[in-house]
Amino acid sequence: MIRRLLAALPRADRRRLRVGVALTVISALAQGAAYALAVPVLRELLAGRPAAAWAPLGWLAGAAAAYALAHVAATVYGRRTGYALARTLLHRMGNQVSGLPLGWFTPRRSGELAQLATRDIMTIMSAPGHLLGPVLTAFVTPAAVAVVLCLLDWRLGVAAVAVAPVIVASYWWTGAVVRRTERAAAAAAAESAARVVEFATVLPALRAAGRSDDGLASLEVALSEQRAAGRAMARRALPAVAGFAVAVQAALTAVLVVATVLGLGGRLDAGTALAALVLAARCTEPMLVAAQLGAAVRMAGNALDRVAALLATPALPAPRRPQRIHGDDIVFTDVRMIFGETRALDGVSFTIPAGGRTALVGPSGAGKSTVAALIARFHDPDAGTVRIGGADLREVPTPELMARLSLVFQDVYLFEGTLWDNIAVGRPDAEAPAVRAAAADARVDEIARRLPQGFDTPVGPGGALLSGGERQRVSLARALLADSPIVVLDEATAALDAENEAAVTAAVERFTAGRTVVVIAHRLETIRNADQILFLDAGRIVERGAHDALLAAGGRYAGFCAQLAEAAGWQLRAVTADPAAPAPQ
Numbered sequence: 001m002i003r004r005l006l007a008a009l010p011r012a013d014r015r016r017l018r019v020g021v022a023l024t025v026i027s028a029l030a031q032g033a034a035y036a037l038a039v040p041v042l043r044e045l046l047a048g049r050p051a052a053a054w055a056p057l058g059w060l061a062g063a064a065a066a067y068a069l070a071h072v073a074a075t076v077y078g079r080r081t082g083y084a085l086a087r088t089l090l091h092r093m094g095n096q097v098s099g100l101p102l103g104w105f106t107p108r109r110s111g112e113l114a115q116l117a118t119r120d121i122m123t124i125m126s127a128p129g130h131l132l133g134p135v136l137t138a139f140v141t142p143a144a145v146a147v148v149l150c151l152l153d154w155r156l157g158v159a160a161v162a163v164a165p166v167i168v169a170s171y172w173w174t175g176a177v178v179r180r181t182e183r184a185a186a187a188a189a190a191e192s193a194a195r196v197v198e199f200a201t202v203l204p205a206l207r208a209a210g211r212s213d214d215g216l217a218s219l220e221v222a223l224s225e226q227r228a229a230g231r232a233m234a235r236r237a238l239p240a241v242a243g244f245a246v247a248v249q250a251a252l253t254a255v256l257v258v259a260t261v262l263g264l265g266g267r268l269d270a271g272t273a274l275a276a277l278v279l280a281a282r283c284t285e286p287m288l289v290a291a292q293l294g295a296a297v298r299m300a301g302n303a304l305d306r307v308a309a310l311l312a313t314p315a316l317p318a319p320r321r322p323q324r325i326h327g328d329d330i331v332f333t334d335v336r337m338i339f340g341e342t343r344a345l346d347g348v349s350f351t352i353p354a355g356g357r358t359a360l361v362g363p364s365g366a367g368k369s370t371v372a373a374l375i376a377r378f379h380d381p382d383a384g385t386v387r388i389g390g391a392d393l394r395e396v397p398t399p400e401l402m403a404r405l406s407l408v409f410q411d412v413y414l415f416e417g418t419l420w421d422n423i424a425v426g427r428p429d430a431e432a433p434a435v436r437a438a439a440a441d442a443r444v445d446e447i448a449r450r451l452p453q454g455f456d457t458p459v460g461p462g463g464a465l466l467s468g469g470e471r472q473r474v475s476l477a478r479a480l481l482a483d484s485p486i487v488v489l490d491e492a493t494a495a496l497d498a499e500n501e502a503a504v505t506a507a508v509e510r511f512t513a514g515r516t517v518v519v520i521a522h523r524l525e526t527i528r529n530a531d532q533i534l535f536l537d538a539g540r541i542v543e544r545g546a547h548d549a550l551l552a553a554g555g556r557y558a559g560f561c562a563q564l565a566e567a568a569g570w571q572l573r574a575v576t577a578d579p580a581a582p583a584p585q
């Protein structure tokens with residue numbers, strides 16, 4: 001464990017851990033010496049020679065003082081190392097996470113990350129701060145005492161040392177059991193954390209569909225699995241911890257029996273026998289505590305494994321031969337994208353010409369969002385290439401790609417800053433009039449007028465103080481300000497009310513004119529104005545062309561449009577269904 005903690009620490013903090021461990025060992029040895037020096041003191045006192053007890057008593061006081069000083073210093077070093085460890089690991093995790101492909105961030109991963117950054121980091125931090133000291137002391141002090149017993153009387157020493165292998169073996173067994181069962185318990189905890197995140201995310205949709213109980217049911221299943229894993233851990237670890245306690249008690253009993261037999265037989269003086277009994281009893285308690293703390297050390301080891309796994313997650317590889325983007329055309333060549341068992345894209349090839357508008361259409365799960373995600377390089381494809389302006393996206397530095405793209409996705413996330421900051425992030429060097437113009441185009445100025453501090457109003461974590469439609473308008477303003485030549489829109493106006501939708505759609509139309517636009521939309525008006533329509537199904541492009549040509553072909557797209565028209569007609573008829581109903585005044 002110490003080796004692994006050293007590996008996790010930066011060079012500057014490793015010395016602190018080494019010093020802390022050395023001080024712990026010194027304090028444990030001093031404690032052992034202080035215990036052992038009680039033997040000559042007791043021996044002299046019981047033999048009626050109090051004057052002769054002064055010398056060992058002085059040594060005992062010295063050892064006790066050395067123990068106290070080393071113990072305090074070791075505790076301070078341990079705590080500081082714990083903080084340094086937490087700081088370093090959180091920093092490294094932050095750096096790592098910021099370099100991971102955006103497609104990595106699913107609700108499950110968010111749950112795991114939350115567990116890692118909170119529970120696991122606290123567990124790891126406690127290892128040098130609170131655990132290593134008592135665990136080391138629990139073994140070093142009895143070892144020192146055993147050495148002293150050997151010097152006092154070899155038979156007592158043999159009794160103490162004979163049971164040491166049993167104690168050490170049962171300590172490792174306890175650790176192995178805890179380590180195994182804790183992994184399952186931690187996986188169950190991460191699963192239920194992910195379910196909580198997911199439940200909070202989908203609750204509005206579930207409630208709208210009157211099915212909140214469905215989400216609650218999967219959350220309850222995860223929570224009861226977590227409870228079961230916790231119980232299984234306790235059930236399996238308990239016998240191991242109890243076995244260790246029995247081994248420690250057996251060691252104590254062995255020393256007690258040998259000391260008593262020798263004392264009664266007159267082969268050991270009363271003072272030494274009594275001191276041996278006291279010493280053996282004194283060492284028992286810290287060893288029993290060590291069994292429990294040892295389990296916590298194993299949990300810290302598991303937590304370190306999980307952090308190491310995150311740190312080893314491959315980031316999007318940096319370009320080996322960085323290429324510049326020359327142009328705005330987007331070309332997919334035989335692209336495959338597989339998520340687990342799902343072929344999200346299965347050998348897709350197409351060209352999105354520069355300056356044109358391409359609509360991605362198809363049933364749910366067809367792969368439309370995956371196309372958009374690959375254009376923004378949220379992932380690299382499993383096979384094939386995605387090129388923009390002739391450059392393979394794997395070879396394009398991220399800032400170069402992001403300068404070319406504006407993304408307006410369905411799930412809008414705002415960061416915890418002001419309304420203004422959330423728009424200006426689209427182009428940090430933008431002058432105030434440009435930010436205001438973008439805000440006005442996306443109708444964010446209306447929102448600002450309503451808020452107490454106007455554009456300087458904080459929007460809360462994730463933009464929580466704004467409604468879904470308002471967040472979408474802010475994200476549109478951001479894209480308008482960014483003024484990028486390529487725009488990817490995913491259901492960009494889905495959360496807007498009718499009036500705002502019309503206004504924002506007009507702004508988007510103006511803004512996207514002449515740019516390369518890739519739009520995922522289910523509304524007929526958006527789709528039919530596209531220069532090119534790519535109809536996807538089950539990860540393949542099944543039809544492509546312009547609206548009129550595809551309609552005339554009478555294929556899948558034509559059927560899809562008929563469904564959309566029928567749905568629109570159904571809405572119309574539903575409103576005017578009852579001719580006898582009184583007209584609104």
Ligand SMILES: Nc1ncnc2c1ncn2[C@@H]1O[C@H](COP(=O)(O)OP(=O)(O)OP(=O)(O)O)[C@@H](O)[C@H]1O
Pocket residue numbers: 103106339340342343344362363364365366367368369370371
């Ligand atoms: N990160 C992911 N992990 C696992 N599976 C994924 C992931 N992203 C997409 N998929 C799967 O890939 C398939 C295509 O998904 P995609 O979101 O691209 O479809 P879509 O056409 O955009 O659907 P919708 O219109 O419903 O948003 C689906 O089966 C989906 O479950």
